[in-house]
Amino acid sequence: MIDAYRRMMNIEQPPAPKAARGFFTDTSLCIGCKACEVACKQWNQLPADGFAMTGNSYDNTGHLGATTWRHVQFIEQAKANGSGQDQRWLMMSDVCKHCANAACLEACPTGALVRTEYGTVYVQQDICNGCGFCVPACPFGVIDRTPKTGHFEAGTAHKCTLCYDRLKDDMTPACAKSCPTASIQFGEIDELRANARRRLGELQARGESKARLYGMPDGQEAAEVGPLHAFFLLLDEPKTYNLPEVPRLPRKTMAERYGWSAAVGIGFALVGALVFGRRG
Amino acid sequence: MAEGYYDYPVVKRPVWTWEVPAYFWLGGMAAGAYVTASLAQNFGSADDRRVAGGGYYVAAAALVPCAPLLVADLGRPDRFHHMLRIFKPLSPMNLGAWTLTSFTPLAFARAASHAASTGLLRGPLGALARLVPTRLAELAGGVLGLTLAGYSGVLLAATNVPLWARSKLLGGLFMASALASGSAAVTLQAGRGGVPDATLHRLTTIESAASAGEMAILTGYLVQSGKTARPLTTGRFSAPFWLGAVGAGMLLPLLLHRVAGRRHGRALRSLSSAAALCTIAGSLALRWSIFEAGKVSSEDQAASFELSGGAGR
Ligand code: SF4
Numbered sequence: 129m130i131d132a133y134r135r136m137m138n139i140e141q142p143p144a145p146k147a148a149r150g151f152f153t154d155t156s157l158c159i160g161c162k163a164c165e166v167a168c169k170q171w172n173q174l175p176a177d178g179f180a181m182t183g184n185s186y187d188n189t190g191h192l193g194a195t196t197w198r199h200v201q202f203i204e205q206a207k208a209n210g211s212g213q214d215q216r217w218l219m220m221s222d223v224c225k226h227c228a229n230a231a232c233l234e235a236c237p238t239g240a241l242v243r244t245e246y247g248t249v250y251v252q253q254d255i256c257n258g259c260g261f262c263v264p265a266c267p268f269g270v271i272d273r274t275p276k277t278g279h280f281e282a283g284t285a286h287k288c289t290l291c292y293d294r295l296k297d298d299m300t301p302a303c304a305k306s307c308p309t310a311s312i313q314f315g316e317i318d319e320l321r322a323n324a325r326r327r328l329g330e331l332q333a334r335g336e337s338k339a340r341l342y343g344m345p346d347g348q349e350a351a352e353v354g355p356l357h358a359f360f361l362l363l364d365e366p367k368t369y370n371l372p373e374v375p376r377l378p379r380k381t382m383a384e385r386y387g388w389s390a391a392v393g394i395g396f397a398l399v400g401a402l403v404f405g406r407r408g
Numbered sequence: 409m410a411e412g413y414y415d416y417p418v419v420k421r422p423v424w425t426w427e428v429p430a431y432f433w434l435g436g437m438a439a440g441a442y443v444t445a446s447l448a449q450n451f452g453s454a455d456d457r458r459v460a461g462g463g464y465y466v467a468a469a470a471l472v473p474c475a476p477l478l479v480a481d482l483g484r485p486d487r488f489h490h491m492l493r494i495f496k497p498l499s500p501m502n503l504g505a506w507t508l509t510s511f512t513p514l515a516f517a518r519a520a521s522h523a524a525s526t527g528l529l530r531g532p533l534g535a536l537a538r539l540v541p542t543r544l545a546e547l548a549g550g551v552l553g554l555t556l557a558g559y560s561g562v563l564l565a566a567t568n569v570p571l572w573a574r575s576k577l578l579g580g581l582f583m584a585s586a587l588a589s590g591s592a593a594v595t596l597q598a599g600r601g602g603v604p605d606a607t608l609h610r611l612t613t614i615e616s617a618a619s620a621g622e623m624a625i626l627t628g629y630l631v632q633s634g635k636t637a638r639p640l641t642t643g644r645f646s647a648p649f650w651l652g653a654v655g656a657g658m659l660l661p662l663l664l665h666r667v668a669g670r671r672h673g674r675a676l677r678s679l680s681s682a683a684a685l686c687t688i689a690g691s692l693a694l695r696w697s698i699f700e701a702g703k704v705s706s707e708d709q710a711a712s713f714e715l716s717g718g719a720g721r
């Protein structure tokens with residue numbers, strides 16, 4: 129019966145799960161060439177964001193957004209801010225983290241945001257009605273809604289798809305493919321994590337004492353949002369890269385919030401019943 | 409010098425516009441009026457029951473613009489019904505869409521049934537409206553109404569906007585504001601005619617309780633929010649917040665109710681109506697100022713780091 133209903137309603141079976149894929153972004157290898165930004169825009173046919181100069185190093189992209197799914201940060205550090213070297217440049221190609229417990233996905237009221245068979249988080253453009261709830265829900269400020277009157281997929285939410293279309297054809301996502309230094313590595317999560325641990329060991333042996341991984345299952349950043357399917361090797365504290373120490377998952381405190389709300393409502397009903405009931 | 413990456417925000421600025429606080433205000437008022445009317449209907453004297461009908465009218469009227477406001481705020485209004493393609497109460501937005509969808513017809517049915525009982529609604533529609541099981545509609549509507557009044561603050565809090573998420577009390581605050589404005593709306597229409605003083609006194613007592621509760625929970629909210637509350641308590645939104653929401657919306661009505669408690673007749677009617685108007689306006693000021701200040705708060709890198717800090721959560 130259920131099968132008949134599914135056929136009638138044109139409901140497809142979800143694809144069978146595959147080994148989880150993701151990105152390991154090793155910022156120690158990044159040279160800030162922005163090939164990933166360009167390749168992403170080109171493959172996904174994302175419009176340009178204009179030619180504004182921010183004055184903040186070579187970063188004229190500024191933020192991830194509805195039409196910017198890779199963003200290369202340029203952090204200039206002098207000895208004064210404790211890097212230990214005279215001067216260093218940290219570069220990092222930021223991207224949607226494809227969280228194991230994704231706040232955007234949990235917030236989405238339409239079911240537009242789904243987890244794919246590759247374990248990634250994906251917005252179905254034909255379902256999203258642009259309610260905008262995922263936008264402030266994401267603890268990393270990744271997903272955004274396009275303007276209602278724009279020319280590009282107006283009024284719906286957009287973010288990195290981890291090149292879902294390319295994955296379907298066993299191709300590497302455009303950013304990882306174009307990265308000339310293997311700073312962006314794509315593959316099966318387990319393999320990437322092993323690579324990351326090995327690389328961290330190497331860097332630490334070379335004296336990079338502040339190097340760390342961000343988004344591994346045992347990190348404190350995974351406490352609420354879970355391990356990140358796009359995780360990073362950083363050369364400094366997460367905050368330096370505008371990453372939260374412990375990204376929050378709104379669901380974790382929701383019951384308590386509803387509890388207070390219900391307590392007020394029930395209290396009012398009791399007072400009302402008493403006041404109306406006390407006649408005379 | 410900022411701690412993070414230049415002075416860039418950590419989270420995204422909410423894209424919602426004025427329709428959202430307007431809907432929270434009207435939906436909350438409708439729910440509060442429905443709950444107050446149902447309490448009067450089921451626990452009150454024969455005189456109290458006379459204000460219930462008006463309460464149901466107010467609730468139905470306030471609900472009329474709610475769904476259009478919500479639809480207008482969507483990026484793709486033509487897809488509003490996608491909200492109802494799944495049932496996902498984990499998402500406050502989905503829960504709210506279902507609650508509004510079920511509460512609206514119920515409130516209309518209850519108002520129609522009252523109209524039929526007073527002879528206002530006649531003919532086949534009146535006959536249909538007389539079939540509405542009133543008790544059941546009051547109970548179910550009461551529960552749905554409280555859900556509608558209570559979810560909106562939780563929705564804003566279920567984000568990573570520091571001003572909305574830092575304290576656990578925003579849901580309770582919006583609930584209290586909804587109930588205060590809803591009971592005020594019932595008083596306002598009761599003050600227009602023929603309702604005995606005793607009933608008006610009872611209504612103002614209930615309103616006072618709601619406003620006092622709102623005041624208490626707001627204090628808790630501000631204390632828990634600490635420095636995070638600055639975009640609300642100082643700067644552009646401080647005037648609508650302190651003068652509108654707190655002064656006109658809570659303190660003034662509490663004062664007027666105290667005075668009204670000892671008055672009768674015309675004086676009581678004027679005082680309670682003035683207080684009700686203040687409460688209703690204050691309720692809008694509260695939603696609007698917290699909503700808009702939240703956008704400012706989303707750009708506050710330091711507040712975001714504090715919210716998502718490792719220690720002390
Ligand atoms: S980083 Fe943000 S947009 Fe990406 S999956 Fe996590 S919550 Fe969603």
Ligand code: SF4
Pocket residue numbers: 232235236237238239240241251255256257258259260261262263273284285
């Ligand atoms: S904007 Fe679209 S993807 Fe985001 S929560 Fe709303 S319906 Fe879901």
